Amino acid sequence: xxxxxxxxxxxxxxxxxxxxxxxxxxxxxxxxxxxxxxxxxxxxxxxxxxxxxxxxxxxxxxxxxxxxxxxxxxxxxxxxxxxxxxxxxxxxxxxxxxxxxxxxxxxxxxxxxxxxxxxxxxxxxxxxxxxxxxxxxxxxxxxxxxxxxxxxxxxxxxxxxxxxxxxxxxxxxxxxxxxxxxxxxxxxxxxxxxxxxxxxxxxxxxxxxxxxxxxxxxxxxxxxxxxxxxxxxxxxxxxxxxxxxxxxxxxxxxxxxxxxxxxxxxxxxxxxxxxxxxxxxxxxxxxxxxxxxxxxxxxxxxxxxxxxxxxxxxxxxxxxxxxxxxxxxxxxxxxxxxxxx
Amino acid sequence: xxxxxxxxxxxxxxxxxxxxxxxxxxxxxxxxxxxxxxxxxxxxxxxxxxxxxxxxxxxxxxxxxxx
Ligand SMILES: [Zn+2]
Numbered sequence: 001x002x003x004x005x006x007x008x009x010x011x012x013x014x015x016x017x018x019x020x021x022x023x024x025x026x027x028x029x030x031x032x033x034x035x036x037x038x039x040x041x042x043x044x045x046x047x048x049x050x051x052x053x054x055x056x057x058x059x060x061x062x063x064x065x066x067x068x069x070x071x072x073x074x075x076x077x078x079x080x081x082x083x084x085x086x087x088x089x090x091x092x093x094x095x096x097x098x099x100x101x102x103x104x105x106x107x108x109x110x111x112x113x114x115x116x117x118x119x120x121x122x123x124x125x126x127x128x129x130x131x132x133x134x135x136x137x138x139x140x141x142x143x144x145x146x147x148x149x150x151x152x153x154x155x156x157x158x159x160x161x162x163x164x165x166x167x168x169x170x171x172x173x174x175x176x177x178x179x180x181x182x183x184x185x186x187x188x189x190x191x192x193x194x195x196x197x198x199x200x201x202x203x204x205x206x207x208x209x210x211x212x213x214x215x216x217x218x219x220x221x222x223x224x225x226x227x228x229x230x231x232x233x234x235x236x237x238x239x240x241x242x243x244x245x246x247x248x249x250x251x252x253x254x255x256x257x258x259x260x261x262x263x264x265x266x267x268x269x270x271x272x273x274x275x276x277x278x279x280x281x282x283x284x285x286x287x288x289x290x291x292x293x294x295x296x297x298x299x300x301x302x303x304x305x306x307x308x309x310x311x312x313x314x315x316x317x318x319x320x321x322x323x324x325x326x327x328x329x330x331x332x333x334x335x336x337x338x339x340x341x
Numbered sequence: 342x343x344x345x346x347x348x349x350x351x352x353x354x355x356x357x358x359x360x361x362x363x364x365x366x367x368x369x370x371x372x373x374x375x376x377x378x379x380x381x382x383x384x385x386x387x388x389x390x391x392x393x394x395x396x397x398x399x400x401x402x403x404x405x406x407x408x
Contacts, residue, residue, distance in 0.1 A: 035408040127408045152407040172375060173404070174385050188407060196408075219375060221402040230347040230400045232377045266406060 005047050018209035025120040025208045026050040030105045032081040035149050036125030037069040038197035044089045050097040054105045055081040066190040080302045102302055103318055107134050107254040114142040121207055122146035127266045136169040137251040140244050145207050149196040153186045154225035158199035167238035168245040191224050262329045270324045271332035279319040286315055345398045361388040373404040
């Protein structure tokens with residue numbers, strides 16, 4: 001028995017057999033913020049085979065209160081979250097293969113992973129429903145379970161969606177959430193994060209050891225400040241006409257029209273812009289370009305950050321950019337094209 | 342009327358007659374919610390017509406985006 005996992009193996013529903021299964025599994029984590037870092041650490045300590053982490057952002061000081069894998073040095077360097085997370089996770093458990101992807105989790109990216117890598121599980125740690133509906137489509141199209149999790153303030157909720165066993169997120173929502181509804185600016189306390197991580201991770205372990213009968217089968221929610229708890233069985237909401245899990249699925253969130261090029265980042269006063277085609281920027285050249293215009297540009301191997309009065313433009317190697325200090329897509333685009341057109 | 346909402350016994354005003362009224366009472370009408378009454382999930386188009394009775398067990402979960 002490997003000492004490292006002895007306590008987990010002593011837990012009867014997992015045992016030695018379960019540990020072997022966990023070791024063979026590949027989990028894809030979408031988002032490396034609060035929920036992402038909590039899930040990542042738990043998965044890596046549990047001894048999965050491979051973890052893929054996708055995140056489009058970099059570490060900031062405001063993350064350190066609850067995003068458990070990051071340090072002050074990461075925030076100072078503005079390290080991409082996927083990279084900073086990988087570094088820390090490799091210190092925690094060198095036996096686990098960690099793949100870090102600095103980029104957007106769009107339909108193309110997730111379908112590529114589904115086809116080429118056939119992962120065993122997706123864990124949602126994103127901050128928006130656009131991405132969740134893409135995950136939902138990819139999960140049902142390729143028959144790979146996924147686990148929803150979200151939190152704001154002292155409130156949180158979670159649900160596991162299993163193709164061929166449970167209805168999907170679209171069945172539950174019935175409608176597509178409008179932008180403003182999904183953006184939460186009410187702050188967050190770390191116990192709400194940890195609680196959602198616990199719900200997600202418990203269902204993840206059941207899925208990884210293939211103990212299907214142990215799955216909760218419920219949408220759960222809690223508020224740790226008002227001391228409320230609710231749980232709803234989801235098996236009754238499956239709809240035959242659902243475009244994702246119904247009889248004739250069309251997976252609408254994977255269609256070309258859904259491949260949005262811009263996105264307003266929740267609660268961040270920032271807009272992300274994706275170039276029409278993937279490119280590979282030489283970041284030193286980009287930094288030089290800004291400096292020649294008399295601008296203050298800072299670079300690390302993954303991004304260049306430049307101050308533009310009350311706005312800040314951050315350019316990643318893949319050509320993606322974040323414009324901070326605005327929620328206006330048109331204004332953000334104007335800034336992007338002025339400097340990178 | 343007294344309802345058991347998310348496991349807690351709660352008295353609601355007499356104006357609350359349907360699921361739609363209840364969501365409005367809690368200012369959840371514009372939130373994305375799942376509502377279950379006596380272990381049956383209520384579809385959104387039924388909110389206005391689903392009457393609530395004294396002692397009904399109601400579970401309300403609202404979706405949020407953050408993570
Ligand atoms: Zn569905």
